Amino acid sequence: MTTAPSWAPNVREANPESLNRPGRLPETFWAARPLFKHIRQAAHSEGCSGDVLFYSTLARLSGMISHHYRAVTGIGGRASINIFAAIVGASGAGKSTGSSLTRALAPAPDEDFRDGLPVGSGEGIAEAFMGSVEEPTGEVVQRGKNAGDPVMRRVRKQVRHNAYFYVDEGQTIARLGERSGSVLGETLRRAAVGETLGQTNASEERTRYVPAGSYSLGLLVGFQPSTAVPVLADASTGTPQRFLWAWADDPSIPDKPPMWPGALSMHPGQRRLDEPCDIKFPTRVREMLWEEKVARGRGEIEVPELDGHAGLIKVKVAALLALLDNREHATEEDWGLAETVWAASCGVRDNLVERAKREAAAERQREEDARVLQVVREHEATTDATVAVERVARLVKKHASHVGGITYGELNRRLASRDRKILRKAIDLAEARDWVLEEGDRLCVKTP
Structure with missing residues (x-):
């Protein structure tokens, strides 16, 4: 029998099934590219899950890259590359470590990038891109030493294009979304696909307008299994299917930490564009996505509710993997890797859904037993x-x-x-x- 380590006499062993549960990125994925090995080594050097750092890096970089980057597949115009990721694990399992490590792994450019903001409200998300600037009124100063200078006025408008949000406990989002009049859920769903954010109010200082296509936004949320289950159960809102899901633990963390491999020498968040850049996809992928869209539109197929955004999320991941490989076009390999990421995400998600079913069945049985006993x-x-x-x-x-x-x-x-x-x-x-x-x-x- 294995005994608890001397430094933790009250610690008990985890359920062995958790070590083999589906949803972790496979070894074939980590071996596919030197970049992936770099990310995993960086994670393991700090005792962190490779999956956690990978998903954290995707989410943060999606908020850091130029908003001019868009994925183009022939469906739905130019798609944003905004990525939302959810890390699931018990308290203290290392969910937050990935968010902090990705700052060392992929340093932000010296620009106005909002890095690691908390989520307080839907209005607050839009406000992250807002600011005050001086603009000419069209008139000039008539007298004095400044005569002839343009008359300026301070106005509120969008002043930045990049933001990354981090929420340590996903239950916070659920609670904020339950508040009367909250627009948080709707804002998150719009932000995930790069739609217009903000609200129009009577007073100018409370008006926020962030046009579609004018921003990049990434979101990382930490969940405990018990708090993730209610979010997944709320699939009718369309929120949970916009996330990639990952486990916080990693059985492959070595006994002795490897060396820190250093920051990435180049990453797409460091590149800034002055005009739109379309990331295009292989013909086979475009045709496959089109066939699925047509079949769904005709009512010939029914897609499970939680898979409603599968194609779009794989497009986002493949596009970002292409950018990470210093390319502005996606390849078949990018698509295959994105499908691996999606399959792993579904493994986590489906495991949680099954857990929810088991817990619901157990609760029903407890209630039935209580009624019989009564x-x-x-x-x-x-x-x-x-x-x-x-x-x-x-x-x-x-x-x-x-x-x-x-x-x-x-x-x-x-x-x-x-x-x-x-x-x-x-x-x-x-x-x-x-x-x-x-x-x-x-x-x-x-x-x-």
């Missing part, structure tokens, strides 16, 4: 009460058999205290069976 107890109580009334009725008959019968007061005194509370029922039963009859204030045995 019925049994009520039956037993009824049976016990019936027996007790029968017993006391026989005592009533016995005491009433004395010559002249017995008064109610005397009968009450002769009974044990536990029997007095059912005396009335016992007398009624004795009368119903023709054992006794009432004569004035006395009970007498009824003779044949």
Whole structure:
């Protein structure tokens, strides 16, 4: 039997099944490119999961790259590369480590990049891209030393294009989304596909307008299994299917840490563009995506609710993998790797869904067992009460058999205290069976 380590006497071994559960990136994936090996070594050098750092890097880089990058497959115009990732693990399992490590692995450019912002509200997400600037009014100063200079005014508008958000506990998002009037859920769903963000208000200082295609945004959320399950159960909103899902633990972390491999010498977040750049896809991939879209549009196929954005997410991942490989076009290999990532994500997601089903079934069984137990107890109580009334009725008959019968007061005194509370029922039963009859204030045995 394995004993707990001396430094943690209260630690118990994890369920062995958790070490082999589906959803981890396979060894073939890590061996596919030197970049992946670099990311995994960086993670393991700090005792972190390779999967966690990989997904964290995807999410953060998707918020760091130029907003001019777009994926083009012939479906839905120019798709954003915004990526949302969810890391699932127990408290202290290292969910937050990936977010901090990716800053060392892929340093941000010296530009106005909002890095690792918390999520407070839907309005706050849009506000991350807003600011105040001085703009000319079209008029000029008429007098004084500044005569002829343009008259300026301060206005609020979008002033930045890149943001990465990190939420340590996914339950926070659920709670914020439940607030009356909250637009957080809708904002996240719009941000995932690069749609327009913001709100139009009566006052200029509260108006936020971030046009579609004008920003890059990445999101990383940490979940405990118990908090991830309700989010997945809410698939009708369209929120959970916009995430990539990963486990926080990693059985392949070595006993001795490898060397830190250093930061990536080049990554797509360092490149800035002045005009749109389309990341195009191989003909086979475009045709396959088109066929699926047409089949869905015709009603010929039904896609599971949680797979509703599968094609789009694989497009995003493949596009970012191409950029990480210093290319502005996706290849068949990029697509194959994106499919591996998607399959791993589905493994985590489906495992959690099955867990939810098991927990729901167990809860239903507990409720059913409780109902059965209550019925049994009520039956037993009824049976016990019936027996007790029968017993006391026989005592009533016995005491009433004395010559002249017995008064109610005397009968009450002769009974044990536990029997007095059912005396009335016992007398009624004795009368119903023709054992006794009432004569004035006395009970007498009824003779044949």
